[in-house]
Amino acid sequence: MAGPVLEVRDLFVSLRREVPIVDNVTFSVEAGKTVCLVGESGSGKSMIANAVVGLLPGTRLAITGGDIRFRGTSLPELGPKAMRDLRGRRISMIFQDPTSALNPVRRIRTQFDEVFSAHGVEPETGREARMRQLLELAHLPNPRRILDAYPFELSGGQRQRVMISMAMALNPDLLIADEPTTALDVTTQAQVLQLIEELKENFGTAVLFITHDFGVVAEIADDVVVLRHGRIVEQGPLEGVLKNPRNDYTRTLIAAVPHWHPRSGALDSDPLISARSLRKVFKGRFVALDDVSIDLLPGETLGIVGESGSGKSTFAKCLIGLEEPDDGELVVDGTDIMQLALPQRRRRRHLMQMVFQDPTAALNPRHTIGRTLMDVVRVNGCPRAAANDKVLSLLDDVKLDRKFADRFPHELSGGQRQRVCIARALAANPRVLIADEALSALDVSVQKQMLKLFEDLKKKRDLTIVFITHDLRVAAEICDSIVVMRGGKTLARGTPKDVLETDRHRYVEELLAAIPGQDWFSTGSAPSQLPTLEIAGQDNTHACQDSRLPPG
Amino acid sequence: MLIWKSLFSKPDAVLALAILCAIVLAGLLAPVAYPDGPWRMVARPLLAPFADMRHPLGTDALGRDLLASLMFGARTSLAIGLVSTCVATVFGASIGAVAGFFGGRVDSALMRSTEMFQTVPSFALAILLIAIYTPSTFSIMIAISVVSWPPVARLARAEFLSMRRREFVQAALLSGQSNLRVAWSQIFPNILSPLTVMAALMVSMAILFESALSFVGLGDPKVVSWGYLISAGRGVMSQSWWLTFLPGFAIMLTIVSISILGDAIGDSQDPHFERRESK
Structure with a gap:
């Protein structure tokens, strides 16, 4: 069949017919090809998909210009019945x-x-x-x-x-996939991506794939459309966009894919907190932690890596006291606090604070930022007179403007909220900061800034950080040592270089192989001998390695 | 203040507030307007409304002024409604808060005892309580409070239970704030709007309950209430319909106003409110 399956031409989608959410977008998807719409939250990428299937949410959003043609038929002009017939049968969608x-x-x-x-x-x-x-x-x-x-x-x-x-x-002509792998583990993600690729080839389906992750893009796309604030900033074949990004924003997105720089060199000192053979069983059946022993040295950044269900979050909760381990010792500053009475135990645990995954859920929606911080500052023994200054200085520490003190959480962006959560954790003067997937709910470019913030705070306040993540690349980049967990057990522990390069466990191999976009972004699983390509405006440590291998 | 601002932006809430103020004012002014009280026989019995402008709403079967009765009735009905709601809400919310916050055995113990109250038919229990003590405004308030706190406890428990697992509550506990402080300053503001809406419904329920008790003759014999007026007027309903209609209308007006106001206050507690309105 000649011509593209889907053609989007000069598309405008506007809020209340005034504010354009999607601004003059043109692209087309051909049979047997995958087009990736890439962008961060708010870039209008899902809006385009919804416009295509005629499922724009709410009554205020409408297509205000341009045309969407599916096999030559204009979709916006179709009646609801004809549209319903197309949906599912010829255009289908996964979420x-x-x-x-x-x-x-x-x-x-x-x-x-x-x-x-x-x-x-x-x-x-x-x-x-x-x-x-x-x-x-x-x-x-x-x-x-x-x-x-x-x-x-x-x-x-x-x-x-x-x-x-x-x-x-029903053998559709067009498959729209809206971030289908974002909620999945990295190994599962690799399988699902491969499946979509296979089906595309067997059925000759055109695929419109929406994602925020350039790693995934590199894995699956034939053509790339980069969106920002509803506008196309760059589009073209995968190779061209990845190798020679013409736009600064595209470069930022590509650079935001964490790079492969496993650190070496471990610290050597007495542990600050030492967990010995911790065991936790839920409901008498599910073993969440099975004989886990982990030492935390003062001043180190410890990465705990694993897929969901590996027990990494349970371990953090046991450390901080949100869960009580069933068995084992928790030695803080030389005393086993599991033997102490509850109030004393609580006091010891006080030197640890936690930053949660979802900053929206972690802030009280009815308190202003100032009030949230003030409560913590006051309860930790700061006199009333000095408390206000303390709150403002905390906002300075996390690089938020002081005017945010009077705002409510819903008036802030995701990254700003996470900064507030960090400020709140710091307000209790902790020595240990536990970040439980603290970056995974954030946009990639924001993740980069947050990693820098963690580094700065660590130096400035002499913090010890426990970094819980499923992303090996992030862990490799910022951690002094790494613990790999699976099914409630620790599989490997050591410096990132040891664990991820020199002395690899089989499971680590699996995890590494599953990281998307390896042909483009080196992960060490296929060590690249080729020269690094320096991206303008970035220093060497953030350079992207170009493996010069043919895609796919 | 935010509450007033959002209230005044809604015409129905303003109207409801005006009606409620008028009813409260009528109740407050009753002893001034009728210093002799509502029980005095002042005119010919069963005088129709507007027939004699000295008694604008007419008289009942014994020649007592209906307007005076309604104004004194507002005092009783509103007082019973408000007091028993306050008692039931405070008691129920505290029980529910403790159960939801601590969970486990505390929760089961408290919820089983709450269910004991819920399994007894509430009207029968109220009648029993009033029959044991002599019918008086006080015993009626107590009886209504006793039968109406369990739903509040269940609501508060459910809300506390879900809030307790929220990350901002855990973060507050981790930062060293005491249980009481977390419950009061972190969780409570977040469950205020469902509680307000429920309390508004309970005021109406209490007024209706008191009317029902008066209707079966278990009202306080010393004071007039709207329910008593309805039951007293029912014998002559075919000729003098206004004797039942007007007190019933007063009850309806109060209840609808309170519900509208309760919803509006519930909405105003939501920090997204202003933003949603401006969109």
Whole structure:
């Protein structure tokens, strides 16, 4: 069939017909090709996808200009019935969170069956076989068991694969994938990306892929469209955009992919906190921590790396006292605090503070920033007269403007909120700061700034930092030592160089192999001997390595 | 203040506030306007409204002024509504807060005892309580409070339970703030709006409850209430319908106003309010 499957021409989407959210966007997707829309939150990338399928949220948003053509037909001019017929049958979509996209109280079989019955295709007798065939194509083991299962019985990766098989059920011409791997672990992400790639090749489907991660882009895209504030800042074939980004913003995004600089050289001193054979069992069955012993040296940045369910967060909670371990010792400054009475234990634990993953949930929506900080400052023994100055100096420390003291959390951006959370943790004068996935809810360019902030604060305040993350690259870059956890056990511990390069555990190999975009962004799993390419305006440590390998 | 600002931006809330103020004022001014009280027989019985402008709403079967009765009735009904709501809300919210905050065994113990109250039909329990003590304004208030706190406790518990797991609450606890302080300054403001809405509904419920008690003859015999007026007027409803209609109308007006006001106050507690309005 000649011509592109999807053509978006001079598209404008506006809020209340005034403020453009999507501003003059033009691109096209051809059969068997993947186009990636890349941008940070608020760049309008999801809005474009919603405009294509005619699902713009709310009544205030509308297409105010341009055209969307699907196989030559203009979509905005189609009536709701014709549109409904296209959706699912010829254009299908997968979403970020497979958990909320599946109905929790119905079996997969029933939900899968609806895809066919809604469009009145496949005779009822042939459906079962077809469903199994599709699930098999998605590399799901034992399709019969999957069909009989409820969504909660499947893992996140399995759920996303079920969603993908449903999306492919009617052999659509266009698949729209809106951040389909963001909620998944890195190994699962690699599998799902590979699956989309395979299906694209087998079915000749055109794929519109939305993401914020240039690593994923490098893995999957044929063409790239970089968006910022609803406008296209750069577009073109993958190789051109990655090798010679013409726009500064694209360069920032590419540079924001964490680089591979495992540190060497460990600290050597007596541990500040030493956890010995900690054990935690939930509900008497699920072993979250199994004989975990980790030492935390004063002044180090300790990275705890693992996939979800590895017990890394439970360990942090046991350290700080949000969970009590069932067994084991927790030695702080030479005393085992598990033996102490609760009030004393609480006082010892006070030297640790935590920064949570989601800054929105971690701030009281009804308190101003000033009040949030003030409460902590006052309770930690600061006299009333000095408290206000202390709050302002905390805001200075995390590089927030002092005027934010009078604002409510909802008036701040995600990065600013996370800064407030850090300020609150610092207000209690901790010696140890525990950051539990503190960066994963933030945009990539903000992540970079936050990493710098952590480094600065560490030097300035002589902090010890426990950095919990699923991203090996981030851990490699900022940690003095790394602990790799899996299934409640520690698998490896040492300097990043030891753990990730010299003395690699098999599981670490797996994790490394799963990092997206390795052909473009070196991760050490395929050590690149080629010269580093320096990006203008960046110093050497942030340079991006160009492996000069053909993509894919 | 934010609350007033958002209240005055809504016409229905302003109207509701005006009506409530008028009713409260009527109740306050009753002893001034009718120094002899509502029980005196002042004119011909069953006088129709507006027939004699000295008694603008007419008289009842014994020749007592209906307007005076309504004004004195407002005192009783509002007092019972407000006092029993306050008692039930404070008590219920405290029980619920403790149960939700501490969870575990404390929670089960408190919730099982709450359920004991909920399994007994509330009207029967209230009648029983009033029958044990003699019917008086005080015993009616107590009886209504006793039967109406369990739903508040359940609501407060559910809210505390979900708030307790929120990260900002955990962060506050980690930063060294005491349990009481966290419950009061971090969690409580966040559950204020559902509580306000519930309290508004409970005021109306208490007024209706008192009316029902008076209707079956268990009201305080020394004071007039709207419920008593309805039950007294029902015998002559076919000829003098206004004797039941007007007190009933007063109850409806009060309850609708309180509900509207409760919703408006609930909305005004939301920090997103201003932003949402301006969009």
